[in-house]
Ligand SMILES: Nc1ncnc2c1ncn2[C@@H]1O[C@H](COP(=O)(O)OP(=O)(O)OP(=O)(O)O)[C@@H](O)[C@H]1O
């Protein structure tokens with residue numbers, strides 16, 4: 001494409017952008033709607049028992065009957081996710097910074113983190129109950145624990161990824177360490193930090209539900225076990241859908257922040273990335 | 278691409294005028310050995326051996342040499358980015374003990390910041406120096422126009438071709454008007470035509486200022502066409518094989534290639550590389566493997 005042709009492209013307006021977004025995803029949405037219709041029709045036509053596989057319409061009506069209770073549970077779980085995730089971000093990014101820039105931290109703390117990462121974190125959940133009881137705290141801590149490692153590891157990699165030539169160029173300007181960090185190392189690290197943040201976000205919902213499975217008297221994980229015990233399969237489906245939506249919302253929130261923070265990187269990844277999300 | 282108005286300057290009748298100027302970059306007995314690993318696994322690469330070189334103030338000096346002979350190493354040592362293993366390095370009369378800041382540097386690869394557009398990549402030179410970049414915007418745009426990037430000031434590096442990126446890096450090295458310009462194969466990524474144009478532009482720019490330029494290249498033609506003196510380096514470990522004064526009047530336009538001094542210098546350098554085995558006379562080609570029956 002010639003320079004002129006690129007320059008001539010108008011910047012898309014917001015509504016045009018939404019339109020484009022919808023158009024790009026129209027195919028996927030159509031397939032999704034079709035799947036639900038096929039599911040509904042198949043269940044009814046084949047006479048599959050409701051406790052094995054309820055039709056989508058039944059999932060919806062059952063959910064609507066008890067939506068107050070369920071949404072209350074969803075709010076509890078969402079709070080656990082947000083608190084645990086925020087804690088993970090607040091701890092892991094500064095820690096990554098310290099490890100990346102301090103030889104002592106790198107040699108003493110980093111190996112411990114790498115080792116701890118191997119522990120199946122979910123197995124620690126019962127222990128948290130012993131230590132912290134049945135309330136909010138153990139759930140937040142498990143969310144923290146699961147989100148923490150991918151963020152730390154990716155952030156360390158990001159801070160250490162400084163290109164040698166770029167740093168050499170910066171050294172010929174006599175820039176102070178702080179200025180070098182703010183103008184070069186930090187922006188350079190952001191793409192990898194965001195990769196870690198997204199992996200962490202994807203794990204946060206899982207962590208909250210598992211923590212609620214172990215011991216809880218509220219939240220979606222608790223409700224899920226209750227309905228499962230009663231063979232109330234439509235409600236089990238409703239809660240799975242709700243959990244997916246919460247996970248998706250957290251993930252997308254991080255991605256929107258990423259688009260705002262590092263538009264240059266997002267546009268660099270180009271069309272293939274866009275097509276998926 | 279560039280319209281710098283310059284007067285035609287006759288070449289000095291002899292080297293005296295140039296020789297009288299003070300030495301700006303001084304290397305005495307500089308050697309560099311890269312070491313990796315310890316004990317039995319230790320490996321050492323002798324990149325440079327006993328280099329003596331004095332670059333005079335305002336001089337345009339080119340270095341040619343085969344790949345891996347230590348040209349980039351030499352440039353990094355002068356910039357204070359690598360310590361020399363042996364010898365003395367002085368820039369502007371002061372020993373080099375750390376990164377030098379009173380210079381503009383163009384690396385072999387265009388090291389641009391991916392998150393900044395082209396204009397901001399030029400201005401980062403000032404921001405990193407703690408200088409308010411706003412008064413420099415106009416100058417930056419002029420420099421970008423000089424290197425043919427006026428229409429690309431608001432693009433990001435990933436939207437540029439390799440040659441365009443390198444041109445942005447050249448503008449960045451010029452924005453703060455430093456007295457010393459270190460250029461490591463700056464035209465390596467450019468196509469032949471742009472390369473020729475950039476050469477003419479660089480000469481004009483150098484003539485309009487009084488910068489000291491160290492210009493590294495693989496190209497014998499480019500070295501001879503640009504430089505007051507050409508330093509020919511031997512294969513690794515790099516030593517200075519020969520230093521040649523090039524007496525071709527400036528500005529050296531496209532016709533400079535026909536100048537007897539150009540032809541002579543180019544032939545001499547080629548001769549050195551032939552003698553050193555860097556170039557082989559007739560093409561020695563590895564025969565194709567396998568084979569269709571004739
Ligand atoms: N950071 C480094 N660590 C170890 N060895 C190095 C390093 N940089 C360069 N070398 C070695 O030093 C020698 C000279 O390298 P240098 O980059 O200076 O060559 P060059 O003349 O610039 O080559 P080219 O023309 O291909 O760019 C090479 O053998 C290379 O392997």
Ligand SMILES: [Mg+2]
Nearest residue numbers: 348349385461
């Ligand atoms: Mg090199």
